[in-house]
Amino acid sequence: MTQRFENSVALVTGAGSGIGQTCVRQFLNDGAIVVAADIDATASAPDDEVFKAARDNKRLHFIKCDVSNRLDCENCVNETVKLFGRLDILINSAGISQRNVRPEADFEETWDQVMAVNLKGSMLMSHAAVEKMKLNSPSSGAIVNISSIMGCVVYNESDKLSDGFNPYPHSKGAILQLTRDLAVHLAPDGIRVNSVCPGFVETQFTKGLQDNPELHRKLAARHPLGRFGTPDEIANVILFLASAQASFVTGANWSVDGGYLAQ
Numbered sequence: 001m002t003q004r005f006e007n008s009v010a011l012v013t014g015a016g017s018g019i020g021q022t023c024v025r026q027f028l029n030d031g032a033i034v035v036a037a038d039i040d041a042t043a044s045a046p047d048d049e050v051f052k053a054a055r056d057n058k059r060l061h062f063i064k065c066d067v068s069n070r071l072d073c074e075n076c077v078n079e080t081v082k083l084f085g086r087l088d089i090l091i092n093s094a095g096i097s098q099r100n101v102r103p104e105a106d107f108e109e110t111w112d113q114v115m116a117v118n119l120k121g122s123m124l125m126s127h128a129a130v131e132k133m134k135l136n137s138p139s140s141g142a143i144v145n146i147s148s149i150m151g152c153v154v155y156n157e158s159d160k161l162s163d164g165f166n167p168y169p170h171s172k173g174a175i176l177q178l179t180r181d182l183a184v185h186l187a188p189d190g191i192r193v194n195s196v197c198p199g200f201v202e203t204q205f206t207k208g209l210q211d212n213p214e215l216h217r218k219l220a221a222r223h224p225l226g227r228f229g230t231p232d233e234i235a236n237v238i239l240f241l242a243s244a245q246a247s248f249v250t251g252a253n254w255s256v257d258g259g260y261l262a263q
Helices: 018-029 049-056 070-084 107-133 167-189 204-210 213-221 231-242
Strands: 009-013 033-038 060-064 089-092 141-146 191-198 253-256
Touching: 009 018, 009 070, 009 107, 018 033, 018 049, 018 089, 018 231, 033 070, 049 060, 060 070, 070 107, 089 107, 089 231, 107 141, 107 167, 107 191, 141 167, 141 231, 167 191, 191 231, 231 253
Parallel strands: 009 033, 009 089, 033 060, 089 141, 141 191, 191 253
Antiparallel strands: none
């Protein structure tokens, strides 16, 4: 049986954990060749059969990449094409929140760092990838950006997660506009660009929230389905948008949020 991504080359950022790592696994299971990029050079894939087989068959390559650095992004894309001859899919999954910034940073440094990774990183990776996707014959490609429900709405005031200067929702809201702008301008080149807005998801990224039982309960209850999502549930939609099954979908923002935004 033909797999959806057979002979396709996918580049996934933020691949060392969470949604990014889950996307890597699902792409491999569905026939893709994958370049897994992460800023943590020591981030290793789970030692399971999927990753081991992919490494043995040279269908999986790891690369260190700081997405906020232009040269890193360009080198990452160039190495992908050098190794595998083309680039078909880019998943911009690398991201941080203010919780990941050093505690002593002031509000300006915190804002700059979160915007540099979440927004600038998605822009830099897309800029580098588009130049290579245009070389495909015929010109084609798919980019999926990871936004958030907090790119569409604000934090509930009672949760005390923002004072209005939290850069996370600012960065994720900007991702939606980046997605729309790229989608319209790249459509003539056959390159589709879409975004996904996850709700709260059970990953290391939200561990601090999950470790607070009362806050975890409140946040879960804000989703009509009554729980956090799983990385697989988000990756399922990401891979659909990256596939030929979504060939008439571009400039769209898909919420995968247990009903959070419907309220």
